[in-house]
Amino acid sequence: xxxxxxxxxxxxxxxxxxxxxxxxxxxxxxxxxxxxxxxxxxxxxxxxxxxxxxxxxxxxxxxxxxxxxxxxxxxxxxxxxxxxxxxxxxxxxxxxxxxxxxxxxxxxxxxxxxxxxxxxxxxxxxxxxxxxxxxxxxxxxxxxxxxxxxxxxxxxxxxxxxxxxxxxxxxxxxxxxxxxxxxxxxxxxxxxxxxxxxxxxxxxxxxxxxxxxxxxxxxxxxxxxxxxxxxxxxxxxxxxxxxxxxxxxxxxxxxxxxxxxxxxxxxxxxxxxxxxxxxxxxxxxxxxxxxxxxxxxxxxxxxxxxxxxxxxxxxxxxxxxxxxxxxxxxxxxxxxxxxxxxxxxxxxxxxxxxxxxxxxxxxxxxxxxxxxxxxxxxxxxxxxxxxxxxxxxxxxxxxxxxxxxxxxxxxxxxxxxxx
Amino acid sequence: xxxxxxxxxxxxxxxxxxxxxxxxxxxxxxxxxxxxxxxxxxxxxxxxxxxxxxxxxxxxxxxxxxxxxxxxxxxxxxxxxxxxxxxxxxxxxxxxxxxxxxxxxxxxxxxxxxxxxxxxxxxxxxxxxxxxxxxxxxxxxxxxxxxxxxxxxxxxxxxxxxxxxxxxxxxxxxxxxxxxxxxxxxxxxxxxxxxxxxxxxxxxxxxxxxxxxxxxxxxxxxxxxxxxxxxxxxxxxxxxxxxxxxxxxxxxxxxxxxxxxxxxxxxxxxxxxxxxxxxxxxxxxxxxxxxxxxxxxxxxxxxxxxxxxxxxxxxxxxxxxxxxxxxxxxxxxxxxxxxxxxxxxxxxxxxxxxxxxxxxxxxxxxxxxxxxxxxxxxxxxxxxxxxxxxxxxxxxxxxxxxxxxx
Numbered sequence: 001x002x003x004x005x006x007x008x009x010x011x012x013x014x015x016x017x018x019x020x021x022x023x024x025x026x027x028x029x030x031x032x033x034x035x036x037x038x039x040x041x042x043x044x045x046x047x048x049x050x051x052x053x054x055x056x057x058x059x060x061x062x063x064x065x066x067x068x069x070x071x072x073x074x075x076x077x078x079x080x081x082x083x084x085x086x087x088x089x090x091x092x093x094x095x096x097x098x099x100x101x102x103x104x105x106x107x108x109x110x111x112x113x114x115x116x117x118x119x120x121x122x123x124x125x126x127x128x129x130x131x132x133x134x135x136x137x138x139x140x141x142x143x144x145x146x147x148x149x150x151x152x153x154x155x156x157x158x159x160x161x162x163x164x165x166x167x168x169x170x171x172x173x174x175x176x177x178x179x180x181x182x183x184x185x186x187x188x189x190x191x192x193x194x195x196x197x198x199x200x201x202x203x204x205x206x207x208x209x210x211x212x213x214x215x216x217x218x219x220x221x222x223x224x225x226x227x228x229x230x231x232x233x234x235x236x237x238x239x240x241x242x243x244x245x246x247x248x249x250x251x252x253x254x255x256x257x258x259x260x261x262x263x264x265x266x267x268x269x270x271x272x273x274x275x276x277x278x279x280x281x282x283x284x285x286x287x288x289x290x291x292x293x294x295x296x297x298x299x300x301x302x303x304x305x306x307x308x309x310x311x312x313x314x315x316x317x318x319x320x321x322x323x324x325x326x327x328x329x330x331x332x333x334x335x336x337x338x339x340x341x342x343x344x345x346x347x348x349x350x351x352x353x354x355x356x357x358x359x360x361x362x363x364x365x366x367x368x369x370x371x372x373x374x375x376x377x378x379x380x381x382x383x384x385x386x387x388x389x390x391x392x393x394x395x396x397x398x399x400x401x402x403x404x405x406x407x408x409x410x411x412x413x414x415x416x417x418x419x
Numbered sequence: 420x421x422x423x424x425x426x427x428x429x430x431x432x433x434x435x436x437x438x439x440x441x442x443x444x445x446x447x448x449x450x451x452x453x454x455x456x457x458x459x460x461x462x463x464x465x466x467x468x469x470x471x472x473x474x475x476x477x478x479x480x481x482x483x484x485x486x487x488x489x490x491x492x493x494x495x496x497x498x499x500x501x502x503x504x505x506x507x508x509x510x511x512x513x514x515x516x517x518x519x520x521x522x523x524x525x526x527x528x529x530x531x532x533x534x535x536x537x538x539x540x541x542x543x544x545x546x547x548x549x550x551x552x553x554x555x556x557x558x559x560x561x562x563x564x565x566x567x568x569x570x571x572x573x574x575x576x577x578x579x580x581x582x583x584x585x586x587x588x589x590x591x592x593x594x595x596x597x598x599x600x601x602x603x604x605x606x607x608x609x610x611x612x613x614x615x616x617x618x619x620x621x622x623x624x625x626x627x628x629x630x631x632x633x634x635x636x637x638x639x640x641x642x643x644x645x646x647x648x649x650x651x652x653x654x655x656x657x658x659x660x661x662x663x664x665x666x667x668x669x670x671x672x673x674x675x676x677x678x679x680x681x682x683x684x685x686x687x688x689x690x691x692x693x694x695x696x697x698x699x700x701x702x703x704x705x706x707x708x709x710x711x712x713x714x715x716x717x718x719x720x721x722x723x724x725x726x727x728x729x730x731x732x733x734x735x736x737x738x739x740x741x742x743x744x745x746x747x748x749x750x751x752x753x754x755x756x757x758x759x760x761x762x763x764x765x766x767x768x769x770x771x772x773x774x775x776x777x778x779x780x781x782x783x784x785x786x787x788x789x790x791x792x793x794x795x796x797x798x799x800x801x802x803x804x805x806x807x808x809x810x811x812x813x814x815x816x817x818x819x820x821x822x823x824x825x
Contacts, residue, residue: 018620374651
């Protein structure tokens, strides 16, 4: 009797281990998500300060030419300086004034410049404008800097804190939706940096990947599944190769790209073109394997029916098997593309890792990719970049979730079709 | 004129060729029964002629690049010849269009060859990888001996900038890198092995269908998260946590410890282990389980004494695949493990891995003949061979195991 009790206790313990390990895996997953979301969500807002900007004629265009080529040489910084000094008339001394000006991001100058470029008539008038705040101010407003800490332990000193509190009581410092994050490239200043450049880099690279790997992958799958001679040593060799390629570490593909595409064919470094080519070699096995699985799932009666009424082998396959299998093939392709989107190691090796401010315009322009941008920002200790890293991860995860949901939807449709 | 415009012209010509073939066969068909449908005649004409002229252009370009570079000034002749080839081939095919011309069979043969060529690409990629790493590694081993590389214990790949510079002759002993790689892979398998295996057992033997359908996709999310995200997680959350816990117990832990990298890599590999084990456990025949349960064994006894021994080869194969994944993983270790080569088995210290060093050696400006750059390819060669062997054994074991129960 005792023996049975002990055995049942063992049974319960074993079961508990199972539950615990699943719980542990899911807890780790949720910690990962929670930590990234809690750090990242604030990056979708940016802090701006409203200033009365007086576009003084004497500063911008003393000769009244109204010609942009003349005006663009003017010092727009003076306008910001004047305006913010007016707001705090009791601040005196060069260094104090400079500190005051530093509440505004250095991009403020470009914002004014752009405004005047489009409204040259506005010279001589005064306008209320929301200017981007410096990243430290941004962090303070978002609550990432603790105001009650002693002065030497926070990045905002007492003077600056006093000024910001004045701005807050006047209600001219406010959080907006972070447009900068989605419309600009990388920058050394965290408040001016965005993911558009990286996103376009990823988009270009993935288009190349799709163009190369989708047709070749599907053609290979069709050949191996329908036309290849059975029990042929050479065909077996091809299959072993494909299975092995699926498990080769991704960084090895980067070495291949470096030695062959960059060194031998002398294609441009850091370009999405080469990145896409490397990624396409990586996604090929995924596409081939899943396309074969979905062609296997097509009932043989469909092909036999076509052959029976006199279609040729090619006609039977292309007119009857492939159209049924296409959703399944697309599922594999999308999963492969999602993996390629998250991949970064091979791109590091072919030089897509660099500080690139310009937005890439074509597949041969130097660019980074979204995961690489995350890697670069993760290396930067500033709090503003930590926030943006998490936000970029959130964007990346959203893309992956969308792609995977599409894949799941297509798979369900495929399964319904063949049943 | 450039290559792109000549390709465009060929494209336009092909379209008109297609319509010419189509038209002729349509007209002829009115009098006599045709072997192939008209579109096949058109398509064959277009494909035949464009393929032959594109083939000519490509071979010309290869010859020009590798053998006779001064051919470049004769580009215009290339364009003219390629157009002439196009027109001749189309004319020849056009003449062939008759009631008994087997256009479809010809076209289908071309399609089959195209499919074959596409599937050869997989072999080409493998050969490309092999050649590129072997070729560059060979250059590397011309400078540094292979025994020094494989058995040396000192790694500092800084080559002297000047000849007379003191104390900076590069050292390329890769043992610390191999040790670091295996240390991190070992830690990650200690996490992923038990957790992955136990969750697979629970999901396949205990969980109700409904729990399984919810939990399984959730754990698979872990497999879909990009590795750079895991790297960030390791740096921002796990490493500080481990360091603080360690200092509470009076243990000093480096901020880039092997433990943090290995732990996070373990989390990444959990779904990998669990989905393979799940497959393997499910393919154990129900008879074996029923027999054991029938003689009065509890479920856990059945699992431990019957299912796991039966599934063992498959499970080991799966674990080997996971090890190869851990060894080849790059981003987590680049972000969370150290850069300096450190020969130690202490998980609280910083170690570096093969993949980290490949990235370190190749990022930034590089000349292609310095041993520093070439060393990366030698490391890549070692990595490729090790993962290839692991994968081959694992796939072989898993396949043999499946056949056993089929």
